[in-house]
Amino acid sequence: MKLDSMYQDVILDHYKNPHGRGLRNGDAEVHHTNPTCGDEITLRVRLDGDTIEDVSYEGQGCSISQASASVLNELLVGKELAEARRIQETFLELMQSKGRAEPDDAMEEVLEDAIAFAGVSKYPARVKCALLSWMAWKDATAQALGETAGGKTA
Amino acid sequence: MTQLPGLLDTEAIRKDFPILDRVVHDGQRLVYLDNAATSQKPRQVLDVLNDYYERSNANVHRGVHVLAEEATALYEGARDKVAAFINAPSRDEVIFTKNASESLNLVANMLGWADEPYRVDQDTEIVITEMEHHSNIVPWQLLSQRTGAKLKWFGLTDDGRLDLSEMERVITEKTKVVSFVLVSNILGTVNPVEAIVRRAQDVGALVVIDASQAAPHMTLDVQALQADFVAFTGHKMCGPTGIGVLWGRQELLEDLPPFLGGGEMIETVSMHSSTYAPAPHKFEAGTPPIAQAVGLGAAVDYLTSIGMDNITRHEHALTHYAVGRLLEVPDLRIIGPTTADERGATISFTLGDIHPHDVGQVLDEQGIAVRVGHHCARPVCLRYGIPATTRASFYLYSTPAEVDALVEGLEHVRNFFG
Numbered sequence: 001m002k003l004d005s006m007y008q009d010v011i012l013d014h015y016k017n018p019h020g021r022g023l024r025n026g027d028a029e030v031h032h033t034n035p036t037c038g039d040e041i042t043l044r045v046r047l048d049g050d051t052i053e054d055v056s057y058e059g060q061g062c063s064i065s066q067a068s069a070s071v072l073n074e075l076l077v078g079k080e081l082a083e084a085r086r087i088q089e090t091f092l093e094l095m096q097s098k099g100r101a102e103p104d105d106a107m108e109e110v111l112e113d114a115i116a117f118a119g120v121s122k123y124p125a126r127v128k129c130a131l132l133s134w135m136a137w138k139d140a141t142a143q144a145l146g147e148t149a150g151g152k153t154a
Numbered sequence: 155m156t157q158l159p160g161l162l163d164t165e166a167i168r169k170d171f172p173i174l175d176r177v178v179h180d181g182q183r184l185v186y187l188d189n190a191a192t193s194q195k196p197r198q199v200l201d202v203l204n205d206y207y208e209r210s211n212a213n214v215h216r217g218v219h220v221l222a223e224e225a226t227a228l229y230e231g232a233r234d235k236v237a238a239f240i241n242a243p244s245r246d247e248v249i250f251t252k253n254a255s256e257s258l259n260l261v262a263n264m265l266g267w268a269d270e271p272y273r274v275d276q277d278t279e280i281v282i283t284e285m286e287h288h289s290n291i292v293p294w295q296l297l298s299q300r301t302g303a304k305l306k307w308f309g310l311t312d313d314g315r316l317d318l319s320e321m322e323r324v325i326t327e328k329t330k331v332v333s334f335v336l337v338s339n340i341l342g343t344v345n346p347v348e349a350i351v352r353r354a355q356d357v358g359a360l361v362v363i364d365a366s367q368a369a370p371h372m373t374l375d376v377q378a379l380q381a382d383f384v385a386f387t388g389h390k391m392c393g394p395t396g397i398g399v400l401w402g403r404q405e406l407l408e409d410l411p412p413f414l415g416g417g418e419m420i421e422t423v424s425m426h427s428s429t430y431a432p433a434p435h436k437f438e439a440g441t442p443p444i445a446q447a448v449g450l451g452a453a454v455d456y457l458t459s460i461g462m463d464n465i466t467r468h469e470h471a472l473t474h475y476a477v478g479r480l481l482e483v484p485d486l487r488i489i490g491p492t493t494a495d496e497r498g499a500t501i502s503f504t505l506g507d508i509h510p511h512d513v514g515q516v517l518d519e520q521g522i523a524v525r526v527g528h529h530c531a532r533p534v535c536l537r538y539g540i541p542a543t544t545r546a547s548f549y550l551y552s553t554p555a556e557v558d559a560l561v562e563g564l565e566h567v568r569n570f571f572g
Contacts, residue, residue: 012571066509
């Protein structure tokens with residue numbers, strides 16, 4: 001069934017058993033929403049120099065948005081910022097591929113569990129769900145680094 | 155097959171709607187339960203649209219050639235049909251807009267620019283309800299912000315109805331306008347018009363009714379409603395998109411100022427000033443949605459041929475059946491009235507902790523089209539402490555078998571995420 005290419009077991013596992021959920025201390029906090037479906041996330045980033053010490057979050061929403069936040073936590077915590085940005089950009093590229101991307105080994109090595117979201121990219125209405133936490137992370141990181149003023153809720 | 159008293163001959167009706175034969179996702183028969191978002195269109199409407207463009211297309215009210223006269227007659231003929239459909243005292247009270255949102259914005263702007271006694275300003279109040287579609291909230295928020303008028307609203311009871319217990323505190327001598335929905339697009343609730351209108355009339359406030367979810371499903375009699383303005387849209391009632399209606403009482407339309415200026419709406423224009431055409435043209439600046447109005451006229455003919463009372467009876471029987479069947483589904487909570495009384499054929503629900511987006515996606519894979527989200531009525535979701543709902547909404551072609559398909563589909567959803 002086609003649906004199974006969206007709801008991969010990996011995604012359902014992250015949805016049912018999320019990693020790193022809950023809000024902890026952070027250098028910056030953002031709140032992002034997906035107005036079309038009401039997904040919401042509050043996300044904090046804590047940095048130690050160039051290393052991501054923690055990404056904590058609390059939110060509500062569909063399995064895709066919640067699983068995506070869990071995968072993000074698993075992938076980015078402990079990474080150097082440059083590496084994390086590369087992962088974020090690769091994930092963005094995958095999600096914007098409209099289902100046409102053929103994930104290769106190199107991409108899979110970068111994205112690990114996040115490669116399971118390849119199927120979601122075929123569903124335009126759900127791409128925003130998958131990207132919600134990643135956009136929040138990008139925004140929070142920019143704020144933690146003092147690159148932008150706070151308060152964005154888009 | 156389940157037989158219920160009051161059902162229409164859906165087998166015959168469904169033959170009028172080519173799209174209902176569609177098969178999606180490799181062999182799933184389409185089960186279209188998103189009628190509150192938009193209805194499907196019968197061949198009778200599609201043919202009229204096509205004929206219009208193939209035979210009579212021209213601009214209206216300005217040419218002297220054959221096509222211009224035909225187009226004008228068809229466009230104005232649609233106005234006659236709509237006027238009869240809603241029992242308007244005069245055809246000149248029917249203004250064509252592009253949708254119900256534009257109709258409601260038009261009223262809000264007429265009042266914002268009006269002189270006394272209609273003027274909305276900082277010493278006055280506007281009343282709406284917590285169950286409004288965003289299209290009947292935001293225009294009033296804008297008017298409130300621009301004029302300083304205070305925006306107030308009726309809250310909701312736990313069972314999905316308007317809380318009118320403090321009627322006299324909400325609608326006061328300061329109230330200039332009361333705007334509310336006749337049938338909720340998210341809860342399905344049919345609101346008690348008479349009680350609200352009586353109080354509004356007592357304090358001299360104008361009454362605006364959003365009938366978007368009523369016009370497709372029940373007899374709409376603007377005189378019986380005793381409102382001052384009634385707004386609805388064409389595409390939810392078998393018509394095309396891009397055409398809406400604002401009905402307004404004639405004396406108000408004469409007194410109130412235009413909002414959009416342009417061609418069509420004028421009498422004479424000089425470089426210094428202009429005078430305006432009488433209503434409804436005063437409120438129809440620019441080339442109107444001509445084909446769409448003609449299509450709406452055909453939709454009105456179609457619905458009238460079936461009979462609005464028959465449609466209401468059909469949907470009531472189906473809603474009664476659907477509410478009963480849905481309540482059999484474990485962990486399903488209906489958001490709104492849990493009986494078929496004083497409610498329309500729109501049923502919102504939550505299913506345990508499964509997010510509506512996931513519910514809708516797994517249903518879609520089975521060919522079942524529902525709406526998920528906050529349905530442009532986010533305050534309702536906030537009121538009931540939920541992020542979103544799944545909404546199934548029925549129409550004259552919906553069948554008990556489709557209700558059964560939905561219930562089976564929901565069982566599949568529960569197994570998938572269970």
